[in-house]
Amino acid sequence: MPDDKRPEDSQQEAQFDAIAAAAELSEAMAAKDGEAAETGSSDNYIAMLESEIEQLNALVEKRNRQLRAADERATQAQEDVAQAEERLQRASAKELEQRSRALLSEMLDVLDDLDRAIEAARERQGDAPSELLLGVELVHRRFLAALQSRGVSEIAAMGQPFDATVHDAVSMVPVPDAAQDGKVIAVTRNGYLIGDAVLRPAGVVVGKKA
Template identity: 35%
Template sequence: MTPNENPATDLPPAGAAPENAPAAEAATAPETATSDAARLAELEARHRELNDAFLRAKAETENVRRRAEEEISKARKYAVESFAESMVPVKDSLEAAIAIQNATNEQLLEGVHATLRQLASALERNKVVELNPAPGSRFDPHQHQAISMVPAEQEPNTVVMVLQKGYLIAERVLRPALVTVAAPK
């Protein structure tokens, strides 16, 4: 570079196109416009396709949610249906016993025992299990309720006597067994 040359003056002004640029732009402008229009049409088609897929997925999700809510509602409404079906014959037996006018004590006792077996069977079918701890078994505060502690000739904190049976329903305590517990010595 010579001292008289000014590199800034040899450059075209900012924003000016090179001398042959108008011809080049004129030649590529129709091609670019055509490819841009094609690209835009392609993107719009893809957008419609994705929007349609989204709306369908959203509708399907809403349908699944609605069906699940209906099933939950029906499950709550008819949750005791099986249990009620098991209890109806027990009620029938009790009504039949009341209808007999001149029954003897033995007949009534026999009917009560049969109805009790029927009731126990209905409870068992519905996963209601009797909780009747044996005397001497370990006191379990999760399944037993201690009414009192009594002095006894057995290990401390063991069941002495069951005052009222408890019940489990599907491994969950429905009612704890009421028990007396051996006091520490």
């Protein structure tokens, strides 16, 4: 069967195929460019997110540092308050002790006056004490009992070895007896303790072997 296709038809088909191929290539390139653009946009978005995350992390760390600093300041403030309260308590206790000692010292002066009055009255009256002397001795005993109820006790002195922590040597006297060397042979003023602390040392005369 003879081929009825003319040369003009073959050229048109060839031209048509070339145009189609060019169109497909153009579409393929456009699609590739679109994918590249989308990929680039995604990369930029990820980079932006990473930057924001870093900023948020930095902000969180800053806030954490501020919180730690605030907590340290609060802790220090609590310690300062506790120390201030402790100092105040010590100061109050010390002030109270000082006032108590001052008051008791004044009471000891009164007790000394009673001691001297009793001693003088005994020297004058001998073995027949008057009612006045007996009354003064009663006041003396009550006064001493009141001091003892507040923790005050008399310091042992007469005949005791001299102890500088509780005795105040007003003088030293030569003694012939070696047994009296370094011992209290006379008391010029009674001494007193409050608890275990010296309220007033005893005034004493100490013997010294000649």
